[in-house]
Amino acid sequence: xxxxxxxxxxxxxxxxxxxxxxxxxxxxxxxxxxxxxxxxxxxxxxxxxxxxxxxxxxxxxxxxxxxxxxxxxxxxxxxxxxxxxxxxxxxxxxxxxxxxxxxxxxxxxxxxxxxxxxxxxxxxxxxxxxxxxxxxxxxxxxxxxxxxxxxxxxxxxxxxxxxxxxxxxxxxxxxxxxxxxxxxxxxxxxxxxxxxxxxxxxxxxxxxxxxxxxxxxxxxxxxxxxxxxxxxxxxxxxxxxxxxxxxxxxxxxxxxxxxxxxxxxxxxxxxxxxxxxxxxxxxxxxxxxxxxxxxxxxxxxxxxxxxxxxxxxxxxxxxxxxxxxxxxxxxxxxxxxxxxxxxxxxxxxxxxxxxxxxxxxxxxxxxxxxxxxxxxxxxxxxxxxxxxxxxxxxxxxxxxxxxxxxxxxxxxxxxxxxxxxxxxxxxxxxxxxxxxxxxxxxxxxxxxxxxxxxxxxxxxxxxxxxxxxxxxxxxxxxxxxxxxxxxxxxxxxxxxxxxxxxxxxxxxxxxxxxxxxxxxxxxxxxxxxxxxxxxxxxxxxxxxxxxxxxxxxxxxxxxxxxxxxxxxxxxxxxxxxxxxxxxxxxxxxxxxxxxxxxxxxxxxxxxxxxxxxxxxxxxxxxxxxxxxxxxxxxxxxxxxxxxxxxxxxxxxxxxxxxxxxxxxxxxxxxxxxxxxxxxxxxxxxxxxxxxxxxxxxxxxxxxxxxxxxxxxxxxxxxxxxxxxxxxxxxxxxxxxxxxxxxxxxxxxxxxxxxxxxxxxxxxxxxxxxxxxxxxxxxxxxxxxxxxxxxxxxxxxxxxxxxxxxxxxxxxxxxxxxxxxxxxxxxxxxxxxxxxxxxxxxxxxxxxxxxxxxxxxxxxxxxxxxx
Numbered sequence: 001x002x003x004x005x006x007x008x009x010x011x012x013x014x015x016x017x018x019x020x021x022x023x024x025x026x027x028x029x030x031x032x033x034x035x036x037x038x039x040x041x042x043x044x045x046x047x048x049x050x051x052x053x054x055x056x057x058x059x060x061x062x063x064x065x066x067x068x069x070x071x072x073x074x075x076x077x078x079x080x081x082x083x084x085x086x087x088x089x090x091x092x093x094x095x096x097x098x099x100x101x102x103x104x105x106x107x108x109x110x111x112x113x114x115x116x117x118x119x120x121x122x123x124x125x126x127x128x129x130x131x132x133x134x135x136x137x138x139x140x141x142x143x144x145x146x147x148x149x150x151x152x153x154x155x156x157x158x159x160x161x162x163x164x165x166x167x168x169x170x171x172x173x174x175x176x177x178x179x180x181x182x183x184x185x186x187x188x189x190x191x192x193x194x195x196x197x198x199x200x201x202x203x204x205x206x207x208x209x210x211x212x213x214x215x216x217x218x219x220x221x222x223x224x225x226x227x228x229x230x231x232x233x234x235x236x237x238x239x240x241x242x243x244x245x246x247x248x249x250x251x252x253x254x255x256x257x258x259x260x261x262x263x264x265x266x267x268x269x270x271x272x273x274x275x276x277x278x279x280x281x282x283x284x285x286x287x288x289x290x291x292x293x294x295x296x297x298x299x300x301x302x303x304x305x306x307x308x309x310x311x312x313x314x315x316x317x318x319x320x321x322x323x324x325x326x327x328x329x330x331x332x333x334x335x336x337x338x339x340x341x342x343x344x345x346x347x348x349x350x351x352x353x354x355x356x357x358x359x360x361x362x363x364x365x366x367x368x369x370x371x372x373x374x375x376x377x378x379x380x381x382x383x384x385x386x387x388x389x390x391x392x393x394x395x396x397x398x399x400x401x402x403x404x405x406x407x408x409x410x411x412x413x414x415x416x417x418x419x420x421x422x423x424x425x426x427x428x429x430x431x432x433x434x435x436x437x438x439x440x441x442x443x444x445x446x447x448x449x450x451x452x453x454x455x456x457x458x459x460x461x462x463x464x465x466x467x468x469x470x471x472x473x474x475x476x477x478x479x480x481x482x483x484x485x486x487x488x489x490x491x492x493x494x495x496x497x498x499x500x501x502x503x504x505x506x507x508x509x510x511x512x513x514x515x516x517x518x519x520x521x522x523x524x525x526x527x528x529x530x531x532x533x534x535x536x537x538x539x540x541x542x543x544x545x546x547x548x549x550x551x552x553x554x555x556x557x558x559x560x561x562x563x564x565x566x567x568x569x570x571x572x573x574x575x576x577x578x579x580x581x582x583x584x585x586x587x588x589x590x591x592x593x594x595x596x597x598x599x600x601x602x603x604x605x606x607x608x609x610x611x612x613x614x615x616x617x618x619x620x621x622x623x624x625x626x627x628x629x630x631x632x633x634x635x636x637x638x639x640x641x642x643x644x645x646x647x648x649x650x651x652x653x654x655x656x657x658x659x660x661x662x663x664x665x666x667x668x669x670x671x672x673x674x675x676x677x678x679x680x681x682x683x684x685x686x687x688x689x690x691x692x693x694x695x696x697x698x699x700x701x702x703x704x705x706x707x708x709x710x711x712x713x714x715x716x717x718x719x720x721x722x723x724x725x726x727x728x729x730x731x732x733x734x735x736x737x738x739x740x741x742x743x744x745x746x747x748x749x750x751x752x753x754x755x756x757x758x759x760x761x762x763x764x765x766x767x768x769x770x771x772x773x774x775x776x777x778x779x780x781x782x783x784x785x786x787x788x789x790x791x792x793x794x795x796x797x798x799x800x801x802x803x804x805x806x807x808x809x810x811x812x813x814x815x816x817x818x819x820x821x822x823x824x825x826x827x828x829x830x831x832x833x834x835x836x837x838x839x840x841x842x843x844x845x846x847x848x849x850x851x852x853x854x855x856x857x858x859x860x861x862x863x864x865x866x
Contacts, residue, residue: 062149062150062151062152063078063080063083063084063149063151063152064151064152064153064154065077065078065116065151065152065153065154066153066154066156067118067122067153067154067155067156068155068156068157068158069122069123069124069125069155069156069157069158069160070121070122070123070158070160071118071122072118073117073118073119073120073121074117074118075117075118076115076116076117077107077115077116077117077118077153078115078116079114079115079116080109080114080115080116080140080149080151081113081114081115082114084140084149086114087114088111088112088113088114090142091109091111091114091142092111092112093144094142094143094144094147095142095143095144096109096111096140096141096142097109097140097141098138098139098140098141099138099139099140099141099382099402100136100137100138100139101378101380101402101404104120105119105120105138106118106119106120106122106127106136106153107119107138107151107153109140116151122155124155124156124157124158124194125161125192125193127155128155129192130192130194130219132157132194132195133154134154134155134157134194135152135153135154135155136152136153136155137150137151137152137153138150138151139151141382141433146429146430146433148430148431148433157193157194157195157197158193158197159193159197159248159250159251159252159254160193161191161192161193161197161254162191162248162254162255162256163189163190163191163199163246163247163248163254163255163256164189164190164191164256165187165189165190165244165246165256165257165258166187166190166315166317167187167258167315168258168259169258169259169260169261170186170187170244170258170259170260170261171260171261171262171263172184172226172260172261172262172263172358173262173263173265173358174228174232174262174263174264174265174358174359175232175264175265175267175357175358175359176231176232176233176234176264176265176267177267178228178231178232178271178359179228180228180229180230180231181227181228181229182227182228182271182359183213183225183226183227183228184210184225184226184227184228184360185223185225185314185350185352185360185362186202186223186224186225186226186244186260187244187258187315188221188222188223188224188315189202189246189256189258190317191246191248193248193250196248196249196250197248197249197250198248198249199221199222199246199247199248200222200247200248200249201214201222201246201247202214202222202224202244202245202246202247203244203245203246203247204224204226204242204243204244204245205242205243205244205245207240207242208230209228209229209230209231209232209240210226210227210228210229210242211226211227211229212224212225212226212227212244213225213226213227217348218348218366219348224244226242226260232264233264234264234265237264238263238264239261239262239263239264240260240261240262240264241259241260241261241262242259242260242262243257243258243259243260244257244258244260245257265357265358267357270300270301270302270306270307270355270359271300271355271359271360271361272298272299272300272309272353272354272355272359272360272361273298273299273300273353273361274296274297274298274351274353274361274362274363275297275298275299276296276363277363277364278363278364278365278366279294279296279351279363279364279365279366280365280366280367281293281294281333281365281366281367281368282367282368282369282370283335283339283367283368283369283370284339284369284370284372285339285340285341285342285369285370285371285372285374286338286339286340286372286374287335287339288335289335289336289337290334290335290336291334291335292332292333292334293324293333293334293335293367294332294333294365295330295331295332295333296311296326296331296333296351296353296363296365297331298311298331298353298361298363300353300355300359302355302357305356306355306356306357307355307356308355308356309353309354309355310328310329310353310354310355311326311327311328311329311330311331311351311352311353311354312326312328312351312352312354313326313349313350313351313352314350314351314352314362315350316349316350319337319343319344320347320349322336322337323335323336323337323338323339323347324336324337324347324349324367326351331351331353333349333351333365339369341369341370341371341372341374342375342406342407344369345368345369346366346367346368346369347365347367347369348364348365348366348367349364349365349367350362350363350364350365351363351364351365371407371408371409371411372411373407373411373458373460373461373462373463373464374407374464375405375406375407375411375464376405376456376458376464376465376466377403377404377405377414377456377457377458377464377465377466378403378404378405378406378466379401379402379403379454379456379466379467379468380401380402380403380404381399381400381401381402381468382399382400382401382402382433383399383400384398384399384400384470385397385398385399386471386472386473387472387473387474387475388438388442388472388473388474388475389442389474389475390441390442390443390444390445390474390475390476390477391441391442392438392441392442393438393441394437394438394439394440394441395437395438395439396437396438397435397436397437398424398436398437398438398452398470398472399435399436399470400429400433400434400435400436401416401433401434401436401454401468402432402433402434403416403432403433403434403456404432405458407458407460410458410459410460410461411458411459411460412458413458413459414432414456414457414458414459415456415457415458415459416428416434416454416455416456416457417454417455418436418452418453418454418455419453419454419455419467420453421450421452421453422439422440423438423439423440423442423450424436424437424438424439424450424452425437425439426454434454436452436454436470442474443474444474444475444476444513445479445480445511447474448473448474448476448513449471449472449473449474450470450471450472450473450474451469451470451471451472452469452470452471452472453467453468453469453470454467454468454469454470455467456468475513476512476513476514476516477512477516478512478516478568478570478571478572478573478574479512480510480511480512480516480574481510481568481574481575481576482508482509482510482519482566482567482568482574482575482576483508483509483510483511483576484506484507484508484566484576484578485507485508485509486578487578487579488578488579488580488581489504489506489578489579489580489581490580490581490583491503491504491546491580491581491582491583492582492583492585493548493552493582493583493584493585494584494585494587495551495552495553495554495555495584495585495586495587495589496551496552496553496587496589497548497551497552498548498551499548499549499550499551500547500548500549501547501548502545502546502547503537503546503547503548503582504545504546504580504582505543505544505545505546506521506539506544506546506564506566506578506580507544508521508544508566508576508578510568512568512570515569515570516568516569516570517568517569518568518569519544519566519567519568519569520541520542520566520567520568520569521539521540521541521542521544521564521565521566522539522541522564522565522567523537523538523539523562523563523564523565524562524563524564524565524577526562526563528560528562529557533560533562534549535549535550536548536549536550536552536560537549537560537562537582539564544566546564546580546582552584553584554584554585554586554587554628554629555627557584558583558584559581559582559583559584560581560582560584561579561580561581561582562579562580562582563577563578563579563580564577564578564580565577566578586628586629586630586632587628587632587681588628588632588679588681588682588683588684588685589628590626590627590628590632590685591626591679591685591686591687592624592625592626592635592677592678592679592685592686592687593624593625593626593627593687594622594623594624594677594687594689595623595624595625596620596621596622596623597620597622597689597691599689599690606692606693606694607619607620607657607691607692607693607694608693608694608696609659609663609671609693609694609695610663610695610696610697611663611664611665611667611695611696611697612663612697613659613662613663614659614662615659615660615661615662616658616659616660617658617659617663618656618657618658619648619657619658619659619691619693620656620657620691620693621654621655621656621657622637622650622655622656622657622675622677622689622691623655624637624655624677624687624689626679628679628681631680631681632679632680632681633679633680634679634680635655635677635678635679635680636652636653636677636678636679636680637650637651637652637653637654637655637675637676637677637678638650638652638675638676638678639673639674639675639676640674640675640676640688641672641673641674642671642672642673642674643668643670643671643672643673644667644668644671646660646661647659647660647661647663647667647671648660648671648673648693650673650675655675655677657673657675657691657693663695667695668695669694669695669696670692670694671692671693671694671695672690672691672692672693673690673691673692673693674688674689674690674691675688675689675690675691676688677689
């Protein structure tokens, strides 16, 4: 058999019902009759016999091959198609493949040729260890219809390992009083090969004291003992050096050796003796550390130290050395590692009892490992489709799985079912094979994905369960339009924003998937204030972020209303619209503007307060506006400076300047007040106005005192020249104003006559300045009318004030009329057609003091635009 091993490479080994390997039998017959005259005839009969068994096995569907170990990758194992009676087309259409539960797949199926070849290096010793015969099995599975063909490959041993010893040197301490026939167990050599290639014989180097005796274990292993045949004499020879050689039966033969060092001890003539030759015990797998197994016992006839016995495992190697421990003094054997029945079903332990003189005795422990249900079923996926159409019919196959359990008997019987899903079921097709199929039509809009749990439970006590999860996604069709999260989007934006700033983000959801759910955002074309809406705002087509295209001014535009369309990427696409309202919020970007009193650096206007004025006398009223809105336009008035702070106060809300005490003769005629007008914005803005007040009962007194207001100290020497020039200018302006007023009066009279004669409706005109369109400003209309009349005068004071301009009126004490063209304030009014502001003071010639008003007086103020 050994000499013919190379001839059996890649040949099919057919096994009959009696278990006879026909290949091996025919090979041996061939070599026996090769020189016989009728050898060829006998060989042909053997081949026919072999073919008959092959036909029988093809019928039952199971094949077996025998190959030597260490074959090269790609080496031929057997022709599966021929042996199974299948053609190559069936292998390809049936998606023939190898199914194995092992981590390494040693064989590969070539479906194009129908043969099995070696795919990985096969080491028989690594695969099976000392188990013989060595083989591994797998199954060839075909689909449509499903077929299962078990295949067993036997690995034949090659003599590729020499016997070896665990230790390089064996040391013995033997008393010189050791009796003849004393036995000393030697370390066994380890040969990973099996059969004739394994260890066959031990040889001891020639010596005068020891002979070698060989024995066989119950498992077929061989071990040797040194038997003392001549008494030792320590004084003559205290040390002996021997060599033990182990040889196998291979061709060529291999061997290994170990040195034996014998130290001769003095007088100990009794060796320990076990009370049993073999101890039998069993232990459950997965027994916890420290679990008691058994106890060995040996006795020694010696006394004292020579009779003290210690126990240990003799030259224990392999897994047993890591799993078990023996107490040195008591001989109790216990568990120190994790025992697995699936790896080792039994152990044979050698126990040595040694006395203090070096004498020993050996005994065996035959230990069986009992199986417990410690292995859950293993679920392997053979095929799986991760997606399925939502309109797929029932009984659509989703996956094919294989379930195995490494335990034995009832612990290895498995039941398989599905948990938590009524849309799927599992069916058993072949032994250990199951199909996962749909049991209803799926709807992706109701449930787009499934987490299917397949549960496999064995029949152990208690049962163990394994779960395998399948994630299944249902594919979609475009049947849902995008849906916005809100019906209307409202957002606020501060004015004076930077162009390109993000205003808000709109979101739409589409329950579809992939391209069907890819949403694009588009602004519907429309006009806003005569311009396309795209010149005001834009939207990012991907993210839905709405941006401002330009900076907004609250005073020009207060809100923007647009329509945005969300469109998916399906074919055909579906869409939906949403309304977006953008409200421009006011900022405090405009300072208050003082309308009255008008300020000018060229002249001085004074308010006259009689010395007889009572407490609370209304001196004047500061009128200011703020073009902002809301709290940014809430104005407050404060007195910042005053010649006499104890005489006047300013109303915080209305700007009225009143006296806070009785005016006395000691009060100075000239009173200068500085009023601060401040809005309520954050941060706040303010404006200041200077109010000149004259405390006097006569106009000459006022005129003499207020000449100092109109000039600086450096011009006091030229006072007369300035007064003359002022008088000339005022006279010229007065004449010009009279001409203008008469012309305007005539023009308005003619227009009124036309209105009376026409049937057309009269449309009132409101100047654009300071008109509050939302009712949040401080002025209701562009015209303010205030009438102040005195009780003793036949004329009125007429004040024409231009809005939003800070003008100072000139006062000439020698003239009854002052007229000035107001300069344009470029910071506040930019229009080229700004109205002309004219302020008139009509003073009665017979009573110049009548311009001063008491608490009951009244005057008239007009604001007009030309």
